[in-house]
Amino acid sequence: MTPSADLVDKDALIASLMARIEALAAENATLAARIEALAAENATLAARIAELEAKLGLPPKGPNNSSVPPSRGQKPSGTSKAKPKANPHAGAHRPLHPNPTRKRDVFATACPCGADLSGVVQVPRESYDRVEIPKIEPDVTRVTLHGGVCPCCARNFKAQPPVGLEPGSPFGPELRAYAIYLRSVQGIPMARLSDLFRDLFGLEISEGALTNILSQARPAFSRQANRFKADLLRGTVIASDETGMRVGKDNRWLWVFHHGPTALFLGAQSRAKTVIENFLGDWRPDYWISDRGGSQMAGWPRKGHQACLAHLIRDTRYLMEAGDTVIAPAFIGLLKRACAIGRRRPDLADATLKAYQANLEKRLDAILQRAPTHDAGRKAIGLVKKVRPNLFVFLANREVTATNNGSERAVRPCAIYRKITNGFRSEWGAHFYADLRSTVETGRRRAIRAIDAIRITLEGLPLPMPP
Numbered sequence: 001m002t003p004s005a006d007l008v009d010k011d012a013l014i015a016s017l018m019a020r021i022e023a024l025a026a027e028n029a030t031l032a033a034r035i036e037a038l039a040a041e042n043a044t045l046a047a048r049i050a051e052l053e054a055k056l057g058l059p060p061k062g063p064n065n066s067s068v069p070p071s072r073g074q075k076p077s078g079t080s081k082a083k084p085k086a087n088p089h090a091g092a093h094r095p096l097h098p099n100p101t102r103k104r105d106v107f108a109t110a111c112p113c114g115a116d117l118s119g120v121v122q123v124p125r126e127s128y129d130r131v132e133i134p135k136i137e138p139d140v141t142r143v144t145l146h147g148g149v150c151p152c153c154a155r156n157f158k159a160q161p162p163v164g165l166e167p168g169s170p171f172g173p174e175l176r177a178y179a180i181y182l183r184s185v186q187g188i189p190m191a192r193l194s195d196l197f198r199d200l201f202g203l204e205i206s207e208g209a210l211t212n213i214l215s216q217a218r219p220a221f222s223r224q225a226n227r228f229k230a231d232l233l234r235g236t237v238i239a240s241d242e243t244g245m246r247v248g249k250d251n252r253w254l255w256v257f258h259h260g261p262t263a264l265f266l267g268a269q270s271r272a273k274t275v276i277e278n279f280l281g282d283w284r285p286d287y288w289i290s291d292r293g294g295s296q297m298a299g300w301p302r303k304g305h306q307a308c309l310a311h312l313i314r315d316t317r318y319l320m321e322a323g324d325t326v327i328a329p330a331f332i333g334l335l336k337r338a339c340a341i342g343r344r345r346p347d348l349a350d351a352t353l354k355a356y357q358a359n360l361e362k363r364l365d366a367i368l369q370r371a372p373t374h375d376a377g378r379k380a381i382g383l384v385k386k387v388r389p390n391l392f393v394f395l396a397n398r399e400v401t402a403t404n405n406g407s408e409r410a411v412r413p414c415a416i417y418r419k420i421t422n423g424f425r426s427e428w429g430a431h432f433y434a435d436l437r438s439t440v441e442t443g444r445r446r447a448i449r450a451i452d453a454i455r456i457t458l459e460g461l462p463l464p465m466p467p
Contacts, residue, residue, distance in 0.1 A: 058322050065318035067291065067311055069415070097129050138203045141165060171205075171213060177454045179205075179213045184436045185450050187420035214432060217458060221435035224457045228438050231262045233280075237399045239289035240296055241407030242271050243415050246423025247430045254434060255279075256410045256441075259399070261466055263410055263441040265434040273298045287393065287400050290407070297390075304397070307390035308404035309335050309342075316383070319376045327380035330367045334360065335391075342394055342402035357395040364388065410441055439463070 063070045108117045143165050147158035161167060171179075179197075182188045188196065190207040197203045232238060237259045245254040245267060255266045255275055268275040273295040286303045290296035291311045299305070313335050320328035341348075341356050348356075368385070372378050394400040414437060424430040436454075443453030446466045456463055 059318065061318060063314075065314055065321055067314065094129070096127060097131070100129065136201050138201060169212070169216070171209070173455070173458050175203075176213050176217065177451060177458060179210055180217055180436065180454050180458075181451050183210065183214065184417075184433055185440055187417045189421065215428070218428065218432050218435070220457050220460060221432060221439055223460070224462070225264060225435040225438045227462050228262050228264045228442055229279075232257055232259060232264055233283050235259055235262075236286040237289070237397070238285045238287075238300075239401070239404055239407050240276070241290065241404060241411055242268075242293075243411040243418075245414070245418060245430060247427060248423075248425060252430065254411070254414050254430075254437075256407055256414075258406065258410055258441070258445075261442065261445045263438060263445065265414070265437045265441070267430045267434045271295055276300060287397055289401060289404055291404055292387065304393035304400070305390050306393040306400050306402070307387050309339050309391070310403040310405060312383075312387065312391075313339075316380065319380045319383070322376040323374045324372060324376035324380050325374070326370050326372050327367060327377045327384070330370070331380060331384055334363050334367065337363075338392060338395075339402050345394075345398060353395050357392050360392055360395075364391070413437070413441075 059065065061068055107122050108120075111117055143161060145159045145161060147156060149155070150157050179193070182193055182196065183190070190210055193210055194205055194207050197205045238257055239259055240255065240257050242253045242255045245252040247267070250269070253268050253271045253275075255268055255271075257264050257266070257279060266275065266279060271293070276295060276298070280300065284300060284302050286301055287306065288296070288301040288304075289306045289308070291308045297305065297307075313332055316328050316332050316335070320332065338360055341353075341360075345353065364384070368381065372381055394402045417433075424433065439453050439457050440450045443450060443463055446463055448456070448463060453463060
């Protein structure tokens with residue numbers, strides 16, 4: 001091999017080695033970048049693992065320590081033996097009916113010894129009721145309109161139908177009221193409702209006819225709901241809440257706005273604050289009562305917003321179960337004391353309420369001075385500071401309640417109805433139910449039975465206010 005060839009081989013070898021070095025350097029840089037990415041991912045996963053491990057020690061959320069509804073709570077298994085009552089009371093008989101249909105006074109005629117008692121003065125010794133439901137059968141009126149040919153003008157004529165017996169639907173107002181009550185208050189499905197009318201009342205009525213009865217009642221209940229809205233917008237206090245509602249294949253929300261003797265239900269597509277904006281318009285109440293949902297805590301009242309203390313007690317109990325022994329127990333005690341004052345409020349003077357409020361504020365200041373030793377305690381401090389302006393508004397106005405339990409009781413039948421029927425097939429059915437629920441709930445608050453509230457509404461009359 002010549003010297004020149006030897007140099008050429010060395011240059012080629014050097015070039016090959018340099019290329020190899022550059023390739024290894026590039027590969028090394030790629031691996032270094034990969035290592036950095038894996039290190040970052042490992043740090044993220046480690047943090048996530050630490051977070052999940054921390055949650056393993058937290059108590060589960062349920063109806064007693066959070067806003068989870070009672071229907072989703074896991075009830076523990078109980079023992080088969082019932083516990084004896086702590087304070088058993090004597091048995092009681094059914095009270096006598098205040099307005100019996102008829103009365104029978106029975107006098108003794110002879111004593112067991114055989115003596116004649118017809119001339120002896122007798123006084124009542126025992127009274128009792130015998131209750132019976134008469135057999136129910138359809139009351140059918142056959143109307144035949146006669147006619148003929150007028151001898152004067154030779155035109156055909158026909159008699160005018162009697163008032164209240166005009167042609168059209170064959171079903172009278174009482175039957176309509178029963179159908180609406182059984183379907184929309186008791187939640188009986190259409191097929192079973194048709195069977196019920198046949199078996200109990202001896203009346204054949206199809207599911208289509210029942211649907212028509214509900215549809216034709218919509219205007220009357222809509223007008224009644226508009227009256228309730230006007231009543232609420234003339235007041236100074238409003239409480240609100242919402243629950244789920246299924247319409248077709250969509251998840252919707254059923255809202256309730258109420259105060260005192262009036263309640264209004266509204267079907268909506270969301271639980272956003274736009275629902276409240278559309279309901280209130282430009283008008284604003286002085287006070288508002290609700291839980292701590294974002295849409296309901298959006299600054300609607302002019303003077304004060306009362307947060308539900310019952311919800312706060314449950315949420316704070318969760319923080320206590322999560323490990324806080326400094327802030328949460330004391331705050332729960334304070335809230336329970338406030339609720340007790342709220343129950344006694346009708347018997348307390350205004351000056352006494354002001355003194356109680358000052359005392360509660362002083363106790364709250366002392367709680368905020370405590371130093372929490374647990375993450376749950378620090379969360380409790382944040383919760384207390386956030387809701388402090390909304391804790392004791394009820395002490396400044398007797399129309400404001402300490403809790404939102406009135407809303408919870410109002411929406412409870414709606415949640416039961418949803419579970420029974422699984423929702424509504426049509427949009428109009430959902431809105432009709434909201435209007436009817438407004439009528440029934442308002443009637444309950446005004447001491448009017450549900451069936452009577454339905455009758456009054458079908459007659460086009462407003463529900464009377466309580467005396």
